[in-house]
Amino acid sequence: MSSPWSVPDAARQGAVPPPPPPAPHAAHAWPAAPGQVAPPAADRADNPFAPPSDDDLPVGPAGGVYGQHVPYGAYGPPPVWPTLPPHDGLAVAALVCGIVGLVILPIPLSQIALGLGIASLVRINRGTRRGKGLAVTGVVLGGLGTVGLLAVGALFGAMMWVGPGL
Secondary structure, three states: OOOOOOOOHHHHOOOOOOOOOOOOOHHHOOOOOOOOOOOOHHHHHHOOOOOOOOOOOOEOOOOOEOOOOOOOOOOOOOOOOOOOOOEOHHHHHHHHHHHHHHHOOHHHHHHHHHHHHHHHHHHHHOOOOEOHHHHHHHHHHHHHHHHHHHHHHHHHHHHHHHOOOO
């Protein structure tokens, strides 16, 4: 029985010559140092550690050789992002007045927030500005402040109507 590592019978008889060993490839060698001179071509073919010639180096995406500095701007200009329209100033003012009017000073600021929010929604629906969420929030907070103010006024009016007896 023959071993799997033994030479086949056909190769022993000379019918099939063994393939030649692969030749060393210069592209796998390290490049020469900056002050070093590359060996002659005959030495490079025999020496697998000889530095490659300039013809053997691969070309990079910007046309330069890999490992070399590519000048700035070689990859094209930076992308241009679309600009968004600005937020409507009335919407921001309506939101601020609605928050402050609901928490601190409801008498003038809740009504101002309601008016600014409605005016801002009209301007935003024309399509030149953005900030609809801010305007809607200002209208809602201004409405809540106004309704809360009316409820407190109705409560005090009812207490005055009934009188101090109850």
